[in-house]
Amino acid sequence: MSLLFSQRKSHGASNTNPGHRLVMYFIRHLQQALASVGELWRMPISSLLTMAVLGVSLALPTTLHLLMKNGQQLRGSWDSAAEITLFVKEGISDSQTQKVLRRIGLYEQVNDVTYVAAEQALEEFKTLSGFGDALSYLDENPLPSVILVVPSLQYSSPEGARELLEKLQRQPEISFGKLDVTWLEKLTAIVNLLEDAALGLGVLLLLAVALVIANTIRLSILNRREEIEVLKLVGATNDFIRRPFLYTGIWYGLIGGLIAWVCVSLILWWVEGALLDLASQLGSELTLSGLNISEFLILIALSTGLGWLGAYGSVMRHVYEIEPENQL
Amino acid sequence: MIRFEEVTKIYPGGQQALNRVNFHLQPGEMAFLTGHSGAGKSTLLKLVAMMERPTSGQVFINGHNLNKITKKQVPFARRDIGMIFQNHRLLMDRSVFNNVALPLIIEGYHLSDIKRRVAGALDKVGLLSKINNMPNTLSGGELQRVGIARAIVNKPPLLLADEPTGNLDPHLSVEILKVFEDLNSVGVAVMIATHDLGLIARMKYHTFTLRQGQMIHDGLSSSDLRESEFEPVI
Numbered sequence: 001m002s003l004l005f006s007q008r009k010s011h012g013a014s015n016t017n018p019g020h021r022l023v024m025y026f027i028r029h030l031q032q033a034l035a036s037v038g039e040l041w042r043m044p045i046s047s048l049l050t051m052a053v054l055g056v057s058l059a060l061p062t063t064l065h066l067l068m069k070n071g072q073q074l075r076g077s078w079d080s081a082a083e084i085t086l087f088v089k090e091g092i093s094d095s096q097t098q099k100v101l102r103r104i105g106l107y108e109q110v111n112d113v114t115y116v117a118a119e120q121a122l123e124e125f126k127t128l129s130g131f132g133d134a135l136s137y138l139d140e141n142p143l144p145s146v147i148l149v150v151p152s153l154q155y156s157s158p159e160g161a162r163e164l165l166e167k168l169q170r171q172p173e174i175s176f177g178k179l180d181v182t183w184l185e186k187l188t189a190i191v192n193l194l195e196d197a198a199l200g201l202g203v204l205l206l207l208a209v210a211l212v213i214a215n216t217i218r219l220s221i222l223n224r225r226e227e228i229e230v231l232k233l234v235g236a237t238n239d240f241i242r243r244p245f246l247y248t249g250i251w252y253g254l255i256g257g258l259i260a261w262v263c264v265s266l267i268l269w270w271v272e273g274a275l276l277d278l279a280s281q282l283g284s285e286l287t288l289s290g291l292n293i294s295e296f297l298i299l300i301a302l303s304t305g306l307g308w309l310g311a312y313g314s315v316m317r318h319v320y321e322i323e324p325e326n327q328l
Numbered sequence: 329m330i331r332f333e334e335v336t337k338i339y340p341g342g343q344q345a346l347n348r349v350n351f352h353l354q355p356g357e358m359a360f361l362t363g364h365s366g367a368g369k370s371t372l373l374k375l376v377a378m379m380e381r382p383t384s385g386q387v388f389i390n391g392h393n394l395n396k397i398t399k400k401q402v403p404f405a406r407r408d409i410g411m412i413f414q415n416h417r418l419l420m421d422r423s424v425f426n427n428v429a430l431p432l433i434i435e436g437y438h439l440s441d442i443k444r445r446v447a448g449a450l451d452k453v454g455l456l457s458k459i460n461n462m463p464n465t466l467s468g469g470e471l472q473r474v475g476i477a478r479a480i481v482n483k484p485p486l487l488l489a490d491e492p493t494g495n496l497d498p499h500l501s502v503e504i505l506k507v508f509e510d511l512n513s514v515g516v517a518v519m520i521a522t523h524d525l526g527l528i529a530r531m532k533y534h535t536f537t538l539r540q541g542q543m544i545h546d547g548l549s550s551s552d553l554r555e556s557e558f559e560p561v562i
Contacts, residue, residue, distance in 0.1 A: 003401055004392050004408045005485050028436060230417050233377070234431045234478070235407035237400075324379060 029243070036247035039220075050216050051252060055259025057209045058303055061202035062264045062291070068195055070288055084165050086147040089175040097145065100173045104149060109164050112150040118143050144175070158185045206306060213252050213310030217245050221318040229324035242315040246308060253307020257300045264291065329355045329486060329517040330376055335385035337371050337541075345371035347541040348385070353519055353534075355390075355485075358512040360528050361521040363538035369521040372538065373488050376519075377411060378402045389486065407435060410479030410516075414491035416471045418463045424450070424474050425459050431482045449477040453507055469500035476507055480516070487511065489520045493527060501527055 040047040088097060097115065105113045116124075121143045126135050155164045165179045221228070231241050268290050275288060291299065330353040337346040346368045353359055363369050374380040375387050378394060387394040389408070397405050418427045425446055432442045450456045453473035463471060472492060479487060489508070493501035505527065512518050522528065528535060537545035 002408055003397070003404045004389050024436060226417075227419055230419060231430070231434070232403070233406065233411055233417070234434060235403045235405075236434045237403040240403075240434055 032243045033247045033250075036244045037251060039244065039248060040251060047252075050212065051255045051259055053212055054209050054252060054256025054303070054307075055263055057205050057212070058256055058260035058299070059263035059267070061198075061205045062260055062299055063267060064198040064202055065295075066264065066268070066288075066290065068198060071191065071194075073289065084149040084151065084161065084168060084177055084179050086149060086168055086171075086177045087175050088145040088147060089173055090144065092145075092173050096173055100171060101147065104147065104168065104171070107164075107167075109152055109155040109160075109167075110149055111152045114148040116146045116148065118145045121146060147174075158188065206302070209253075209256065209303065210306045210310040210313075213249050213307050214314045216252065217249050217311045217314040218318055220248065221245060221314060221322075225322055228319065228322045232322070233324050238319055242319045245315050245319070246311050249307040249309075249311020249314075250304055251307070252311075253304040254300065256307070257303030260303065261291065261296060261299060329353045329357065329390060330519065331388040332372075332375075333386045333388070335375065335382045335387060337368075337375065337380065338383045345541055346375075346382075346538075349538075349541070349543045351536050351543055351546055353517060356512070356515045356517055357534060358508065358518040359520070359534035359536060361519060361536045361538065362523060362525070362528060364523055366540075367538040368541045369523075369538055370490060371541075373490050373519075373521055376488060377409060378405060407431065407482065408484050408486060410482075410484040410487040412472075412475050412479045412487065412489040412492050414494040416475035418471060418474055418478070420463050422463075423459075424455070424461050424463065424466070427463065427474060428477045428481050430478060435482065445481055446477075449481040450474075452480065452510070453477045469496055469503065472496060472500075472504055473507065476504070480511060485516060487516055487518045489518070491522055491524075492520060493522065493524055498526070502530075505531070 088100075092100075101113055101115055104110055118141045122135065122141050125131070125143065129135075149164075149168065151161050151164050155161055161179055161184075165177050168174060169177045228241055268288060272288055330351075332349050332351050335346055335349045336344070338344045349368075349372065361369050361372065371380065375382055375394075376389065378397060381395070389405075392405075394405075419430075428446045428449055429442050432445060437445070447456060447459065450459055453476050455470060455473055455477065458466060458470065458474075463474065466474065472495075476489075476492070479489075487508070492508075493504050496504065501524065508518050508520065535545065535547065536543060
């Protein structure tokens, strides 16, 4: 250990047993991690305020993420938007129609097939349109038989549905098909735009978290300048000096992440009450999904990582700068 | 123990603090470094403590050329040098125990070793009873002695003291010097920078005198020094 005096021994951690040294290394890290908690505890109000700022900054992108996630689930329930209508050629017999139905139903791109016979369509039209009496004057049924096809999830996108439509139109029994995708395309474009905007906003807010932590650690380093100088004078390495600050950053991030989680849970609970109200009026079932365990862990890991990153940036700049040169 | 060979230090801006200084502090020797303010005493100590690097020339400690010590090695080299400052440089928000324990914590000693050694160092400066005090409850002389305890707690073979009695009355100064003499008697090399001539006059120790960055006197005792070498001490 001793650099200038080889005959001198320091009896402390410089135990020759490497296993023991490793254990001591972790024990010292643990000590410094706990010491930095004590450091935060010395100024509880300002520490808590900083953590609250971090929590709120992290709660925003997390809420946006949940919005997107629930939005996607909602969009999933609008699969029928990409429903394809196939018009059966005239003069096709019932048995032929059944064969076509079976064939289409076996396609892996197809989720569901419904057959609406011409007579059935006419009945529906009579009751729904209000032209019931007028229609009875017609000599023959003007409506064709129709096959309604619901594509599977992968083929419910505008491109997929269009591809499926072309395939279905090649069936000899089908005269032509129709697919209304323009509004679906618009919806997709809007959702993509919102997702991009949310992503950009999220990145900015995460950057803000790292900067807030970097600035907090910077102030804490400058406040403890005297202490850092003394530590350097009695032989502390830069690693030793910066460790408590890195741990402080990690604690800020960790607790900020937990606060964000609490905020998001509260928002969810609040919105769920309102949603229940809406659902009972609409007569349908609407549920919100919150953060699952892996998302929670990602949030915590991200916030802790940002805490470390912010602290690291500050430490690299300021701890190395402080040198006990002016006074001896 | 400490050897300077043609050491020149010019600060950025052109101020020449040391000019071709040569001297040798023997192992286990206690010596004074004198000269009035601005003569280069602090610069000389800073070069030994690796807080500054010489512009030219070489500084050796125990035969090791400090020019060859890299920036990363500096903290480890400093652990071999106990430093004592005029303003004691204790951390006022930590107890006496925690202040003295600092060098041991840095080196990763076991807590049991730390307790034993801190008690030993405080005992040596006569402050064992104040181990749990906060620094602001101690007098100036006591603070200075806590600073000495911190400097000797990891038993460095070399002690540097910069104006250790600068803020103390003559009675306390003699007390502090007694502590240095005790340490010296067990083989620790001690170098004390001071402009307190009265202090040196009473003792027969090797004295190095700097004037305007040059070593003008290198000899035993200060009795042959003319007082006119110095500006009056206020």
